[in-house]
Amino acid sequence: MGYEWQFAIILEYWPIFARGAITTLQITLLSSVIGLFIGLLVGVSRESSGVFVRSVTSIYVEMIRATPALVQIVWLYYCFPIIFGYQLSAMTSIIIALGIHSGAYVSEIVRAGINAVDTGQFLAAKSIGMNHFTALRRIILPQAGQKMIPPLINEFANLMKLTTLGSMIAVYELLQESNNLIATTYRPLEVYTFLAIFFFFITYPWIWLSQRLERRLKMRA
Amino acid sequence: MLRITNLGKSYGSARVLSGIDLDVQPHDVVAIIGPSGSGKSTLLKCINFLERYDEGEVRFGDELVGYVEASGQRRLATERQTNRLRAEMGMVFQNFNLFPHMTTLQNVIEGPIQVKGVARDEAVRHAEQLLAKVGLADKRDVRPTKLSGGQQQRAAIARALAMRPRLMLFDEPTSALDPELVGEVLTTMRELAAEGMTMVIVTHEMSFARDVASRVVFMEGGRIVEEGPPGKIFTNPDNARTRAFLARVLH
Numbered sequence: 001m002g003y004e005w006q007f008a009i010i011l012e013y014w015p016i017f018a019r020g021a022i023t024t025l026q027i028t029l030l031s032s033v034i035g036l037f038i039g040l041l042v043g044v045s046r047e048s049s050g051v052f053v054r055s056v057t058s059i060y061v062e063m064i065r066a067t068p069a070l071v072q073i074v075w076l077y078y079c080f081p082i083i084f085g086y087q088l089s090a091m092t093s094i095i096i097a098l099g100i101h102s103g104a105y106v107s108e109i110v111r112a113g114i115n116a117v118d119t120g121q122f123l124a125a126k127s128i129g130m131n132h133f134t135a136l137r138r139i140i141l142p143q144a145g146q147k148m149i150p151p152l153i154n155e156f157a158n159l160m161k162l163t164t165l166g167s168m169i170a171v172y173e174l175l176q177e178s179n180n181l182i183a184t185t186y187r188p189l190e191v192y193t194f195l196a197i198f199f200f201f202i203t204y205p206w207i208w209l210s211q212r213l214e215r216r217l218k219m220r221a
Numbered sequence: 222m223l224r225i226t227n228l229g230k231s232y233g234s235a236r237v238l239s240g241i242d243l244d245v246q247p248h249d250v251v252a253i254i255g256p257s258g259s260g261k262s263t264l265l266k267c268i269n270f271l272e273r274y275d276e277g278e279v280r281f282g283d284e285l286v287g288y289v290e291a292s293g294q295r296r297l298a299t300e301r302q303t304n305r306l307r308a309e310m311g312m313v314f315q316n317f318n319l320f321p322h323m324t325t326l327q328n329v330i331e332g333p334i335q336v337k338g339v340a341r342d343e344a345v346r347h348a349e350q351l352l353a354k355v356g357l358a359d360k361r362d363v364r365p366t367k368l369s370g371g372q373q374q375r376a377a378i379a380r381a382l383a384m385r386p387r388l389m390l391f392d393e394p395t396s397a398l399d400p401e402l403v404g405e406v407l408t409t410m411r412e413l414a415a416e417g418m419t420m421v422i423v424t425h426e427m428s429f430a431r432d433v434a435s436r437v438v439f440m441e442g443g444r445i446v447e448e449g450p451p452g453k454i455f456t457n458p459d460n461a462r463t464r465a466f467l468a469r470v471l472h
Contacts, residue, residue, distance in 0.1 A: 118318070120314060120316050121318060123271055123314065123318060124312075124314065124318035124320070124377075126307060127307060127310075127311070127312035127314075127381070128307070128332035128380070129304040129307040129308025129309075129332065129336040129337075129384065130304070130335060130336055131301065131304055132300065134335055138331065139320055139331075142322045143322055
């Protein structure tokens with residue numbers, strides 16, 4: 001192939017990548033926080049005794065898991081304002097949409113973590129008169145937490161990759177910045193190749209960490 | 222102190238308890254014996270409502286456990302009401318169920334601090350006394366996984382006692398232990414009985430039941446077949462099934 005790679009172009013435009021990377025990181029962090037918050041709440045609720053709470057949270061989890069993240073994002077950005085009369089900015093839309101999206105997956109991680117704790121622990125907590133919430137907070141979640149950490153880190157890495165969906169609603173994250181750069185430089189090969197490598201380097205460490213922690217937990221068990 | 226009247230429980234169509242009547246007076250030590258699957262453990266768990274009974278009643282002091290009665294109807298008590306009663310009954314489980322993420326001391330002070338709102342200093346002081354009493358003073362800062370089965374069960378007894386219960390429930394406390402570790406747990410329980418603690422014990426330790434219990438209850442098929450003082454039950458039971466069971470386990 002006679003193509004002449006010119007990666008120098010990346011060096012020249014590095015501030016654009018840096019800007020995109022910062023936005024990508026912002027989306028990842030903020031939507032992770034939202035996802036963690038929703039996921040913890042929903043995960044715990046799905047294990048509670050209230051039938052109403054349990055069905056509402058189940059519907060949420062199944063709806064989110066059975067629809068594509070991209071559809072959720074464009075729905076929040078385009079449909080939500082028409083129905084509810086309130087326009088969210090593109091950045092806010094993707095953060096909230098990804099937060100809600102990951103909340104469903106985090107809730108399943110939380111639920112699996114709670115279920116993995118020996119039922120005798122709940123009995124022991126109840127036998128000393130603890131209420132359900134205190135038992136969860138003091139006895140069950142600290143034990144479940146350890147088991148939840150590896151899949152949570154993995155979920156964080158997933159979110160990092162999902163941020164590229166922001167380009168569909170013109171959020172200036174890494175992919176959108178790359179597209180714009182290509183429009184001025186006409187160098188898609190270099191830009192997209194660099195983008196792929198860049199994503200690998202920011203995502204893989206988390207996947208690696210997650211696997212390592214999981215192996216360590218297994219060995220201790 | 223504890224009065225069980227016509228208690229019944231089913232899982233779907235399977236009846237596990239029926240027509241249970243049992244009266245426990247202060248300082249009584251009641252041993253419940255019987256073949257596995259006879260409903261002994263379920264009965265014990267109905268007393269502090271870890272298992273929900275559906276017929277009859279359990280009264281602790283004057284209070285109905287697990288339900289409230291209003292104008293002839295009864296409905297489930299609130300979690301708070303049930304927890305208040307549970308806090309006054311200590312329970313010791315077959316598998317210890319110590320909290321593995323906490324040290325022995327933390328296990329013992331958890332209930333008093335979180336449930337009763339006892340000040341930390343006071344809870345620690347009481348816990349140290351209890352750990353000394355069960356012979357684990359030197360294990361206060363050790364995690365349960367580092368303890369032997371016998372030590373774990375003694376720690377679990379200390380955890381239950383820390384709530385200053387009026388009644389102690391033991392659910393086959395020595396069944397998960399290696400034979401050489403059974404003695405130390407029974408010794409602790411014997412001391413507790415000698416101090417006048419009211420106890421209901423589900424057990425397979427016949428010699429312990431004979432020596433320590435003030436009353437022995439023999440259960441089979443979800444019913445109480447016979448009850449009486451150990452001297453009578455172990456030497457001259459009225460019921461043929463009691464006799465058959467004892468013949469099996471004592472020889």
